[in-house]
Amino acid sequence: MSATLRGLHQSALDIIQCPASEDSVTDSFGQFIQGVQPHHLTPTLLHRSKRMVLDSIGVGLLGSTTHVFQLALQHCQHMFAPDDVSSVYGRRGTRLSPTLAAFVNGVATHSMDFDDTWHPATHPSGAVLPALLAVSDMLPNNRKPSGQDFLLAFNVGIEVQGRLMRFSNEAQNIPKRFHPPTVVGTLGSAAACARLLSLERSQCSHALAIAASLSGAPMANAATQSKPLHIGNAARLGLEAALLSSIGLEASPRVLDDTAGVAGFSAFYEDYAPQPLTSPEEAGLRFLLEDQDMGFKRFPAHLGMHWVADAAASVHKLLLGELGSQGMGQGSQVVGLVQDILLRVPHSKYINRPFPESEHQARHSFQFNACSALLDGEVTVFSFSQEALQRPDLLALLGRVRVEHPQDNPANFDRMYGEVQVTLVGGDVLKGRCDTFYGHWRNPLTNESLRKKFRSNAGAVLPREKVEGLIEAVEGLDRLEDCSTLLAQLQ
Amino acid sequence: MLSKVQRSFRPVSVTLRRLHQSALDVVEHPAPEDSVTDSFGRFIQGVQPHQLTPTLLHRSKRMVLDSIGVGLLGSTTHVFQLALQHCQHMYGPDDISSVYGRRGTRLSPTLAAFVNGVAAHSMDFDDTWHPATHPSGAVLPALLAVSDMLPSNSKPSGRDFLLAFNVGIEVQGRLMRFSNEAQNIPKRFHPPTVVGTLGSAAACARLLSLERSQCSHALAIAASLSGAPMANAATQSKPLHIGNAARLGLEAALLASRGLEASPRVLDDTAGVAGFSAFYEDYAPRHLASPEEEGLQFLLENQDIGFKRFPAHLGMHWVADAAAAVHKLLLGEQGSGGRGHGSGVVGQVQDILLRVPRSKYIDRPFPESEHEARHSFQFNACSALLDGEVTVDSFSQEALQRPDLYSLLGRVHVEHPHDNPANFDRMYGEVQVTLVGGDVLNGRCDTFYGHWRNPLTNDSLRKKFRSNAGAVLPREKVEGLIEAVEGLDRLEDCSPLLEQLQ
Numbered sequence: 001m002s003a004t005l006r007g008l009h010q011s012a013l014d015i016i017q018c019p020a021s022e023d024s025v026t027d028s029f030g031q032f033i034q035g036v037q038p039h040h041l042t043p044t045l046l047h048r049s050k051r052m053v054l055d056s057i058g059v060g061l062l063g064s065t066t067h068v069f070q071l072a073l074q075h076c077q078h079m080f081a082p083d084d085v086s087s088v089y090g091r092r093g094t095r096l097s098p099t100l101a102a103f104v105n106g107v108a109t110h111s112m113d114f115d116d117t118w119h120p121a122t123h124p125s126g127a128v129l130p131a132l133l134a135v136s137d138m139l140p141n142n143r144k145p146s147g148q149d150f151l152l153a154f155n156v157g158i159e160v161q162g163r164l165m166r167f168s169n170e171a172q173n174i175p176k177r178f179h180p181p182t183v184v185g186t187l188g189s190a191a192a193c194a195r196l197l198s199l200e201r202s203q204c205s206h207a208l209a210i211a212a213s214l215s216g217a218p219m220a221n222a223a224t225q226s227k228p229l230h231i232g233n234a235a236r237l238g239l240e241a242a243l244l245s246s247i248g249l250e251a252s253p254r255v256l257d258d259t260a261g262v263a264g265f266s267a268f269y270e271d272y273a274p275q276p277l278t279s280p281e282e283a284g285l286r287f288l289l290e291d292q293d294m295g296f297k298r299f300p301a302h303l304g305m306h307w308v309a310d311a312a313a314s315v316h317k318l319l320l321g322e323l324g325s326q327g328m329g330q331g332s333q334v335v336g337l338v339q340d341i342l343l344r345v346p347h348s349k350y351i352n353r354p355f356p357e358s359e360h361q362a363r364h365s366f367q368f369n370a371c372s373a374l375l376d377g378e379v380t381v382f383s384f385s386q387e388a389l390q391r392p393d394l395l396a397l398l399g400r401v402r403v404e405h406p407q408d409n410p411a412n413f414d415r416m417y418g419e420v421q422v423t424l425v426g427g428d429v430l431k432g433r434c435d436t437f438y439g440h441w442r443n444p445l446t447n448e449s450l451r452k453k454f455r456s457n458a459g460a461v462l463p464r465e466k467v468e469g470l471i472e473a474v475e476g477l478d479r480l481e482d483c484s485t486l487l488a489q490l491q
Numbered sequence: 492m493l494s495k496v497q498r499s500f501r502p503v504s505v506t507l508r509r510l511h512q513s514a515l516d517v518v519e520h521p522a523p524e525d526s527v528t529d530s531f532g533r534f535i536q537g538v539q540p541h542q543l544t545p546t547l548l549h550r551s552k553r554m555v556l557d558s559i560g561v562g563l564l565g566s567t568t569h570v571f572q573l574a575l576q577h578c579q580h581m582y583g584p585d586d587i588s589s590v591y592g593r594r595g596t597r598l599s600p601t602l603a604a605f606v607n608g609v610a611a612h613s614m615d616f617d618d619t620w621h622p623a624t625h626p627s628g629a630v631l632p633a634l635l636a637v638s639d640m641l642p643s644n645s646k647p648s649g650r651d652f653l654l655a656f657n658v659g660i661e662v663q664g665r666l667m668r669f670s671n672e673a674q675n676i677p678k679r680f681h682p683p684t685v686v687g688t689l690g691s692a693a694a695c696a697r698l699l700s701l702e703r704s705q706c707s708h709a710l711a712i713a714a715s716l717s718g719a720p721m722a723n724a725a726t727q728s729k730p731l732h733i734g735n736a737a738r739l740g741l742e743a744a745l746l747a748s749r750g751l752e753a754s755p756r757v758l759d760d761t762a763g764v765a766g767f768s769a770f771y772e773d774y775a776p777r778h779l780a781s782p783e784e785e786g787l788q789f790l791l792e793n794q795d796i797g798f799k800r801f802p803a804h805l806g807m808h809w810v811a812d813a814a815a816a817v818h819k820l821l822l823g824e825q826g827s828g829g830r831g832h833g834s835g836v837v838g839q840v841q842d843i844l845l846r847v848p849r850s851k852y853i854d855r856p857f858p859e860s861e862h863e864a865r866h867s868f869q870f871n872a873c874s875a876l877l878d879g880e881v882t883v884d885s886f887s888q889e890a891l892q893r894p895d896l897y898s899l900l901g902r903v904h905v906e907h908p909h910d911n912p913a914n915f916d917r918m919y920g921e922v923q924v925t926l927v928g929g930d931v932l933n934g935r936c937d938t939f940y941g942h943w944r945n946p947l948t949n950d951s952l953r954k955k956f957r958s959n960a961g962a963v964l965p966r967e968k969v970e971g972l973i974e975a976v977e978g979l980d981r982l983e984d985c986s987p988l989l990e991q992l993q
Contacts, residue, residue, distance in 0.1 A: 071749050079745060080599045083583030097582045177765040182715065210728055213684065213719035214735065218757070220766035221715045226753035229746075230715060243581060244731075249573055251728035255720070261851035263679040264722035349763035 026256040028276035029163075030205030033156055033191050035280040038148050041155060044290050046478050049155050051450055052116055054474040055296050056125035057089075057490065058457035059115045062381075063108030064090035065460060068228050072107040076100040086137035090461035092491045098134040099236045099243070102189075105130035106232035110181075112381070113363045114300035114457075115231070119292060119414045119441065120165040120172050120180075121303075127185030127234035128157035128192045133490065134239060135196050136483055144487070145196060147473075147480030155287060157192025160208075161185060162288035163277060164256075168269040173411050175219055182217035182230045183268045189238020190245075197246055202253075209251035211241035212265050222350065225360060293441035295413070296450060299379040301362075304351050305369035306437040307418030308343060312373035314432035315420050319374070322424065334375055335393050337424050341401045343370055344419035346411035355398060359384045370420055371397040381456075462489070528758040530778040531665075532707030535658055535693045537782040540650050543657060546792050548980050551657050553952055554618055556976040557798050558627035559591075559992065560959035561617045564883075565610030566592035567962060570730050574609040578602040588639035592963035594993045600636040601738045601745075604691075607632035608734035612683075614883070615865045616802035616959075617733070621794060621916045621943065622667040622674050622682075623805075629687030629736035630659035630694045635992070636741060637698050638985055646989070647698060649975075649982030657789060659694025662710075663687060664790035665779060666758075670771040675913050677721055684719035684732045685770045691740020692747075699748055704755075711753035713743035714767050724852065727862060795943035797915070798952060801881040803864075806853050807871035808939040809920030810845060814875035816934035817922050821876070824926065836877055837895050839926050843903045845872055846921035848913035857900060861886045872922055873899040883958075964991070 041049075063069055073088065076096050086101030088094040089108050096104065109115050109126035116125050132153055136145055145153070161184040165171040171180065190211035194204040214237035217230050255264040256274050266272040278285045295303060316334075323333050345352075345366050353365035362368045362384050371394055372383045382388060409416055420432045436443045445453070451471060458467045466489040473486045480486070543551075565571055575590065578598050588603030590596040591610050598606065611617050611628030618627050634655055638647055647655070663686040667673040673682065692713035696706040716739035719732050757766040758776050768774035780787040797805060821836055847854075847868050855867035864870045864886050873896055874885045884890060911918055922934045938945045947955070953973060960969045968991040975987045982988070 068751070071746070071751055075742075075746055075749055079601060081583035081585035099581060176763070177769040179715075209723060209726075210731075213681075213723045213728060213732060216718035216769070217715035218754075218765050218767065218769035220754035220757050220761070220764050220769075221711060224711075224753045225751060226712055226715060229712075229751075233716065240577075244573070244577055247573055247577060249570070249727060249731075251726045252720075252722035255722050259722070261678070262722050263720050265720065267679040267718070267720035267722075 024254050024257050025274040025276045026205050026208065026254050027201075028279070029160065029191070029208055029256060030201045031279055032277040033160070033195050033204035034199065034201040036152065036156060036195075036285070037280060038152055040280065040285060040287070041152060041478070042287075042290060045155060045287055046151070048289050048293055049151060049158065050474055050477055051296070051447070052125045052158070052294050053129060053151070053154060053477065054454055054471065055116055055450060056109055056129045057470060057474070058454035059112070060089045060105055060109040060126070060130070061461050061490075062114065062457035063111035063228070064088070066108070066111040068111050068225055069104065069108045072229065072232060073104050076104055086134040087487065087491050090491055094491065095137075098138045099239050101137070102131040102134040102239050103232040103236035105133065106235035107228040110228040110231035112300035112384075113227075113302055114297055117295045117297070117303045117413065118162065119295070121175065121413055122161060122165060122180035122184055123231060124158050124161045124185065124188060124294075126231040127161070127181050127189050127238065128154060130232075131189045131193050131235040131239040132157070132196055133487065135193055136487055141484075144482045144484050147477040147483050147486070149196065150483045150486070151477050153192045153196040155289065156195045157188040158289060159287050160191040161188035162292070163275070164265070167265075167274045168271050170270050177219060178216050178268050179219050179222050179227075179230050181234050183215050185231065185234030186211045186215040186238045186241070187265075189235050190241040191238075193239045193242035194245065197242055199242065199246055203245045205253060206250045207242040207245035209253070209255035209264075210244050210249060211238050212255050213251065214238075214241060216268055219350065222364075227360065293444055295441045296439050296445050296453070298439045298445070298453070300381055300384065301369055301379065302351050302364045303413055304346070304348070304366065304416070305363070305379070306439060307416060307434045308345060308366050308370040308420060309373040309379045310434035310437045311418045311420040311432035312370040313377055314434075315422050315430050316374050316377040318430045318432075319422070320377075322428075332393055335396045338374070338397060338400060338422055339425045340423040341370065341374070341397065342421040342423075343367065343401060343403045344406050344409060344421070345403060346409045346416045347405040348411045352403060354401060356389070359386075359389065362389055366403065367398055367401045368394075371401065374420070374422070526756050526759050527776040527778050528707050528710065528756050529703075530781070531662065531693070531710055531758060532703045534779040534782055535662070535697050535706040536701065536703040538654065538658060538787070539782060540654050542782060542787060542789075543654060543980070544789075544792060547657060547789050548653070550791050550795055551653060551660065552976055552979055553798070553949070554627045554660070554796055555631060555653070555656060555979065556956055556973065557618055557952060558611055558631045559972060559976070560956035561614070562591045562607055562611040562628070562632070563964060563992070564616065564959035564962050565613035565730070566590070568610070568613040570613050570727055571606065571610045574606045574731065574734060578606055588636040589989065589993050591992055596993065597639075600640045601741050603639070604633040604636040604741050605734040605738035607635065608737035609730040612730040612733035614802035614886075615729075615804055616799055619797045619799070619805045619915065620664065621797075623677065623915055624663060624667060624682035624686055625733060626660050626663045626687065626690060626796070628733040629663070629683050629691050629740065630656060632734075633691045633695050633737040633741040634659070634698055635989065637695055638989055643986075646984045646986050649979040649985050649988070651698065652985045652988070653979050655694045655698040657791065658697045659690040660791060661789050662693040663690035664794070665777070666767070669767075669776045670773050672772050679721060680718050680770050681721050681724050681729075681732050683736050685717050687733065687736030688713045688717040688740045688743070689767075691737050692743040693740075695741045695744035696747065699744055701744065701748055705747045707755060708752045709744040709747035711755070711757035711766075712746050712751060713740050714757050715753065716740075716743060718770050721852065724866075729862065795946055797943045798941050798947050798955070800941045800947070800955070802883055802886065803871055803881065804853050804866045805915055806848070806850070806868065806918070807865070807881070808941060809918060809936045810847060810868050810872040810922060811875040811881045812936035812939045813920045813922040813934040814872040815879050816936070817924050817932050818876050818879040820932045820934070821924070822879075824930075824932075837898045840876070840899060840902060840924055841927045842925040843872065843876070843899065844923040844925075845869065845903060845905045846908050846911060846923070847905060848911045848918045849907035850913045854905060856903060858891075861888075861891065864891055868905065869900055869903045870896075873903065876922070876924070
């Protein structure tokens with residue numbers, strides 16, 4: 001029909017011709033997703049992305065022990081008929097429909113805020129990996145993806161997220177309106193699944209567009225029990241989008257473009273300037289992960305906590321020195337010594353909680369993490385248990401905290417710092433400062449540290465052989481002919 | 492060891508509140524009982540059947556009837572088939588909640604809500620309110636799915652069902668009044684995906700008899716599942732917006748029923764923390780009056796709903812009525828020249844001027860698909876000029892490709908007068924046709940038949956229903972549904988409604 005109509009187009013007076021969709025930003029993404037090749041994965045990309053896969057599985061396995069995960073799993077098992085397709089992290093014999101498995105595993109991954117963080121800020125792996133695992137489980141035994149295909153699809157999902165975040169300046173700072181995993185994560189999942197499902201180029205674009213209609217959760221729900229569902233839903237709904245696209249559903253072919261008067265993906269941002277992705281057929285294609293590594297957490301709390309924890313830990317050492325000279329132990333003695341605690345941190349209401357009233361809030365509290373590290377010398381998984389949350393020593397210290405927001409300390413993971421200044425009852429002042437915590441992309445965890453974190457996490461639910469088997473499978477992922485080895489050891 | 496890690500939150504609030512006094516920097520939150528969010532939870536849980544006035548009963552039952560009818564017709568569309576296949580293939584077989592018009596086909600409750608919501612919006616034939624959204628399609632499929640899910644011996648009564656329905660509609664209307672942005676044709680987010688999801692959550696929370704705080708949390712959980720960009724409207728995906736509103740709102744209520752919690756202040760305007768306000772440029776939330784007080788009045792009492800006479804965006808109905816008036820004049824002209832219509836019309840018309848509100852979304856001079864045609868002032872005006880009316884069949888492939896129609900489309904200009912705002916309560920449509928002889932014929936429509944200011948009669952509504960439902964159901968079920976809905980508030984058990992949908 002369009003041929004006849006285009007003949008009439010010439011006589012239209014008022015219409016601005018839309019450029020052919022082949023020139024659109026949206027289409028450049030479709031082309032990238034469908035067209036990128038294994039050889040595009042450089043050694044740096046292979047190394048960095050495999051570390052992400054390992055860490056993400058580990059935190060997901062640990063997360064399968066949380067209450068919110070149990071709730072999400074029960075919901076899926078009760079509200080949907082039994083479906084023996086895709087495996088659930090850490091739960092031997094438990095399988096769900098692919099999208100539901102992606103959902104619960106995504107919830108697990110983010111359930112303790114222990115998953116990776118990138119710059120600009122989002123948690124990229126948890127939105128993508130569970131969906132890819134679910135799809136791989138779904139594919140027939142004789143057609144499982146190779147490890148290389150799997151890893152390439154994973155990198156596609158990460159890259160798309162990174163590119164989308166660079167479409168706006170708003171994304172550079174701690175988010176105010178929408179929780180980034182629910183904006184870019186959903187499209188990242190859709191992209192990765194579209195790639196693993198070998199969709200056509202235009203289907204890849206439509207998967208992104210369909211995903212846009214399933215994106216966008218408000219920040220108010222972060223630091224509540226619902227936050228992990230943000231990642232779970234990003235994984236699940238992105239996969240749904242790819243599946244719907246695979247059976248022919250179409251949505252806006254210009255969803256990523258900036259079209260006057262018609263909000264697409266731009267709806268989620270105040271400022272928006274999209275850029276096309278370089279064609280995979282040209283020489284210039286470079287993945288963002290090549291130039292901007294990933295941050296892995298050493299303890300399960302918002303990334304911002306890691307700066308104050310490291311700063312407070314160094315003050316703790318000084319405190320021990322003070323105590324040592326008077327011959328006493330720590331804990332209540334620390335409390336006895338400390339008169340006042342000043343934190344110099346970026347301005348962000350979201351992580352400024354003087355008296356957190358739940359585990360979730362504690363993971364998002366400068367004050368809580370600083371005081372925990374002052375008391376214990378570190379923050380760990382156990383710092384957020386009910387007992388730890390209610391320690392009288394901790395509560396005593398919390399009551400002595402003040403917060404300042406220096407002008408030179410922006411709410412930006414690439415440029416912020418954390419300072420802890422403790423005034424002792426005698427008048428002495430002890431200071432600690434952290435510019436780059438250990439685990440930040442500028443100061444990455446060693447492979448040893450990453451494996452140690454994984455063993456601790458995965459070991460909470462899996463026997464040792466599977467823990468080691470997963471390390472081996474992931475470290476050799478790009479050489480695996482068949483990713484079943486990975487799939488078979490997740491529960 | 493892991494049990495410490497496993498335990499979810501138990502508030503430590505008692506000890507901490509004593510320390511609160513010494514905090515210097517924190518802004519005390521008002522107790523949640525005073526929040527806007529909590530007032531909504533209280534309304535959802537606490538409103539009583541006697542608060543449904545005769546006007547509300549009448550208007551809401553008409554909405555239920557129309558919504559079922561358009562859903563049944565929508566079950567014949569390609570997009571519906573696609574959505575249904577997706578659900579059937581991607582999820583294990585689950586014989587719980589029925590699918591519109593498909594005898595023997597059942598799905599898990601949220602999936603049934605999804606596909607039936609897709610059906611309801613698949614042809615843009617469902618109801619429209621002011622401020623603009625399509626309220627019933629986001630709510631009714633979810634309530635039907637929940638009702639199917641409940642055991643046979645504890646199905647809701649018709650009255651409970653209708654009350655839950657009204658709760659879902661009311662919540663949507665209230666939410667839309669939180670911003671001025673909502674008054675005009677939407678620019679960023681498609682309203683059914685913003686207020687519809689929360690409306691569904693509210694209605695389902697009510698039907699599931701959730702506690703007051705669970706009702707609030709259902710709204711908050713739903714907010715994280717809301718918000719689809721306008722760019723996907725007038726694409727094949729648009730019906731999924733309503734389908735997902737129904738489905739995800741139900742999910743939210745189900746998760747809340749299991750104890751999942753989210754932001755207790757999601758509807759409130761808290762500085763620095765975006766909740767539901769994230770979806771709007773300006774935001775000023777207001778409490779809902781307590782159901783226990785005298786002052787509670789539902790919005791539907793004062794603002795009726797618009798039902799469509801043909802399946803296209805609401806704005807099309809003004810130009811269609813205006814063009815139909817010109818069509819009559821044209822027939823008069825032709826009569827005096829002794830010819831028939833169709834090509835006769837084409838031969839006479841030199842120029843067509845439409846005076847309509849400015850909205851890129853429905854300004855499409857040469858629509859290239861059925862979906863685009865439903866969102867084209869030009870297409871609907873020309874169809875009505877040719878045929879004297881726009882009907883379901885005006886959007887068939889054959890009708891879309893008629894040479895007569897193309898000819899007319901090529902002669903259309905559009906103007907956007909300053910006094911014609913993009914607002915369903917105040918817009919008008921004018922069609923001015925200049926004939927080859929120089930004569931000018933004018934048609935104008937301020938309030939189309941079916942608009943809330945000029946509602947369809949009960950006869951017209953039933954006629955629309957019979958035509959829609961009759962496309963997929965035998966006559967006894969069609970009439971049975973009319974009877975069940977018209978007497979819904981008197982049904983002891985809503986099963987007669989549930990049993991005749993397929």
